[in-house]
Amino acid sequence: MFSRLFGQRKSAAPPSTDGRLVYAVGDIHGRSDLLGSLLRELARDAEASAPAQAPLLVFLGDYVDRGPGSAEVVETILETARASPFEVRALKGNHEEALLQFLDDAAFGVTWAEHGGSATLASYGVQPPAARTDLEAWARARAEFDAGLPAHHRDFYSGLELMLEVGDYAFVHAGVRPGVPLARQAEKDLLWIRGEFLQASGPFGKVIVHGHTPMEAPQVTRHRLGLDTGAYATGVLTAARLDDSGQKIIQARAARAAA
Template sequence: MTETGIHYLDARGPEGMRLYAIGDVHGRLDLLAAMHRRIESELEYEPSTDWRVIHLGDYSDRGPDSKGVIDFLIEARKRDPRNIMLAGNHDVGFLDFLAKPDPDGLFMRYGGIQTAQSYGVTLTAGSGWFGTADTVLRDGHAALLEAVPRSHVDFLRSLPFSVTFGDFFFCHAGVRPDVPLTQQSPQDLIWIREAFHDHPGLFDKIVVHGHTPVPEAEIMANRVNVDTLAWQSGMLSALVVAGADKRILTATAKAG
């Protein structure tokens, strides 16, 4: 990082390219689909020479339709590779659980049960009538392995940890201050919080991230946080960049 980094007010996107960076989805297919409809409408009525829709990770867990979200994203990327998906800690946690079921891991503790339900699998770490806790979890894990399509596993494994356009660096959680953006560790890119949030200086680029929920999109001199706790709040947020113009776009759940 340099002392002469860039300030949000001065940051620009690539010439002729509109950027949309969407925060944590967490199983809210309704909000993700609504956000894409808003973006498609904008691109239709206010065309841009080029565009990218960047999803900042955490597609699974907590919300009701992780399977539907992943299906949606796979199709979106297949339809147009300008739809970009980055890895979040929950996406990596999903893969970790599929590889080795841990009753105390991220997946089981923070919304993986809802993810399994979206695939038609009941998952519990507790003991039941038919065996010990380990047996119950092992049986649930085996059922989930069978239920998750290979295409979903391949998708999750394919996710990059960051991408850069213009004066903006996109990742899930943030960056380690004083480490060059090109040398950030995957662990920091999907997990970091305090050391990044508390850093007062400017970075070489504006870091656009999610991971840490805020009531509304948070715009700072050196970063933008678009995780507005969509799975619970019913509001999914995105940063829109067109040249020097920057704004926040939201999609909300329909009443009733």
């Protein structure tokens, strides 16, 4: 566990959070172990900061798939929303979109399994098909998943937000399409965009805080903060602490990367 401080800008005031203390958490992908560590660290930081208003805790999406603890991650987020000092807001990632698509269409399991969906099913106690292209087995897995999915988890997946704006910041899963006003961004871009956003220098209307594309280190530039450090594979889960005085990166690290 370590924190790294990014100094305030010399040329201009840092972006505003409208007086709010805000934490944003990057892609978790079933790493409930790292999420637990990170949330303890954020709670300590928030307590030490003694904000006037409840601190905002924004999850940037991709809670499920790949790692072993998808259901546990969602349970932890819901528990944190129920009983913690934080006001919790959760954004939709493309992996939550995939989960919802599978609930609608069993045949989509063939595609979902290529992106880690089998681990999500297993975390809910559903045995994924032994043969990835066995459509009858996928139909059975879908029915079992649908029947066993706790109602509060179903509500969580179907109630996820696409974008959250706080002061000078906009929080999204993947990014935004350059040149398109924030209010007119397409859901597909907010959930999926990579190169056209990452290669653009901005500005994007607000400072974009996002995940989705894993990087070795958090990407902190004037116009965007990329917080996906590939927790599933690297064992490093990244958050940003934002307030009117500046930006700080806070990370949880596993003793070793996932096997």
